[in-house]
Amino acid sequence: MRVRRCDGLKGEVRVSGAKNAALPLLAASLLVERFELENFPVLLDTLYALRILELLGREVELLPGRVSVKGGISSVRIPYEISSLFRGSLLFLGGLLGAVGRAEVAHPGGCAIGSRPIDQHLKFLSHIGAEVELEGGFVKVKLPPEPKARAFTFDLITVTGTENALLTLAGLRGEFELHNAALEPEVLDLVEFLKKLGLEVEVKGRSFLVRSPGRENLKREVSHRTIPDRIEAGTFLVAGALLGEPLTVKGLEVSHLGAVLEKLREAGAEPEVLSPSEVRIRRVERPRALEVQTAPYPGFPTDMQAQFMAMLTLADGVSLIVENIFENRFQHALELARLGASVEVRGKTAIVRGVERLKGAPVNATDLRASAALVLAGLVAEGETVVGKIGHLLRGYEDLDGKLRRLGCDAELF
Ligand code: EPZ
Numbered sequence: 001m002r003v004r005r006c007d008g009l010k011g012e013v014r015v016s017g018a019k020n021a022a023l024p025l026l027a028a029s030l031l032v033e034r035f036e037l038e039n040f041p042v043l044l045d046t047l048y049a050l051r052i053l054e055l056l057g058r059e060v061e062l063l064p065g066r067v068s069v070k071g072g073i074s075s076v077r078i079p080y081e082i083s084s085l086f087r088g089s090l091l092f093l094g095g096l097l098g099a100v101g102r103a104e105v106a107h108p109g110g111c112a113i114g115s116r117p118i119d120q121h122l123k124f125l126s127h128i129g130a131e132v133e134l135e136g137g138f139v140k141v142k143l144p145p146e147p148k149a150r151a152f153t154f155d156l157i158t159v160t161g162t163e164n165a166l167l168t169l170a171g172l173r174g175e176f177e178l179h180n181a182a183l184e185p186e187v188l189d190l191v192e193f194l195k196k197l198g199l200e201v202e203v204k205g206r207s208f209l210v211r212s213p214g215r216e217n218l219k220r221e222v223s224h225r226t227i228p229d230r231i232e233a234g235t236f237l238v239a240g241a242l243l244g245e246p247l248t249v250k251g252l253e254v255s256h257l258g259a260v261l262e263k264l265r266e267a268g269a270e271p272e273v274l275s276p277s278e279v280r281i282r283r284v285e286r287p288r289a290l291e292v293q294t295a296p297y298p299g300f301p302t303d304m305q306a307q308f309m310a311m312l313t314l315a316d317g318v319s320l321i322v323e324n325i326f327e328n329r330f331q332h333a334l335e336l337a338r339l340g341a342s343v344e345v346r347g348k349t350a351i352v353r354g355v356e357r358l359k360g361a362p363v364n365a366t367d368l369r370a371s372a373a374l375v376l377a378g379l380v381a382e383g384e385t386v387v388g389k390i391g392h393l394l395r396g397y398e399d400l401d402g403k404l405r406r407l408g409c410d411a412e413l414f
Pocket of ligand 1 (some may be wrong): 019
């Protein structure tokens with residue numbers, strides 16, 4: 001994508017449905033015969049997920065802004081060619097286990113931000129008595145008719161680990177306690193969906209008390225609406241802190257953005273909450289330097305770390321960014337340095353020394369959120385910036401170039 005220095009972002013932008021909510025919901029659609037999902041984000045990852053559903057035998061119909069899925073399941077095997085394209089493919093392990101009690105999913109593998117092991121996913125399954133076999137890069141799982149245990153505690157907080165456990169439990173009759181669970185809004189949106197199918201789920205702190213009627217007693221038809229994408233919303237709010245004249249971000253969920261709004265205020269931007277779904281933000285002359293620590297929700301999201309680093313490269317002072325979730329999520333620092341940023345990475349800490357200005361240059365995206373950070377930096381850098389390997393961006397942002405052009409910027413995808 002080519003971006004030129006942008007004088008200002010003026011007007012309003014509406015965020016799309018959340019990719020990381022749509023993916024578990026598409027996996028959960030295996031539990032029902034007929035499924036409708038509104039506010040569906042059309043992105044590479046969600047299109048890959050629809051392809052997986054078709055490979056499993058489902059009929060998929062993609063309509064403007066929504067998708068419908070129906071029909072039976074004729075396969076439980078997800079080939080490496082598609083599961084390796086996106087991490088969200090792992091969620092179809094839980095979807096298949098909940099729906100039919102068996103699954104063969106090629107291990108999606110790691111990506112740029114880390115090795116991303118799945119030990120917690122497998123530990124849960126072994127704990128409930130599933131037969132788990134790792135063979136030729138495939139995870140083959142067969143559930144017992146009844147779980148061998150009625151409680152499990154994750155060793156660490158894992159979003160898709162929690163989601164896979166919930167999807168699996170949806171098919172197993174009876175009560176179950178999940179402890180040390182992830183509480184991301186996308187996880188809780190999946191819980192709301194499963195309640196529509198007939199599950200009872202009580203959330204107490206990081207514990208989920210789940211009671212399922214069993215897969216044969218779940219509701220057959222259900223519709224749902226994807227929650228707004230809090231990371232896309234956060235990305236535009238950072239853009240507004242840099243260039244807003246002002247920028248109004250609509251269709252978001254303010255209650256999902258507490259930590260992000262707090263950090264923007266600390267940086268000197270003054271986001272105005274106009275309603276529970278609308279925030280207006282103006283550019284701040286020079287952001288104040290910050291300390292940012294990524295943490296599981298409701299802490300500061302790791303998926304917003306790169307975007308904040310882009311903003312802090314121009315801050316008045318030295319900022320510290322500590323990445324506590326992934327072991328290798330600072331690759332955008334090297335690319336930002338090509339634009340003139342001063343970032344020093346020491347283990348899980350990045351030291352960002354604010355500079356007066358950035359200068360456009362060709363850079364390469366390394367992962368989804370890094371690509372967004374480079375686009376933000378390109379909008380404030382002098383001259384022209386070309387972000388290469390932009391495929392990463394297309395995985396998680398719907399029509400970002402179009403949205404930026406409509407706000408008065410010169411951004412062109414090629
Ligand atoms: C989800 O990934 C999101 N993806 C990620 O968003 C997000 O960055 C991440 O959660 C953290 O919020 C989807 O929801 C599809 P984790 P996930 O399991 O579930 C370690 C994006 O940009 N871990 O919560 O894979 C893991 O290595 C993507 O949209 C284990 O060690 O993340 C990581 O260090 C990027 N063993 C930490 O836990 C396991 O079995 C958190 O990972 C599982 C995870």
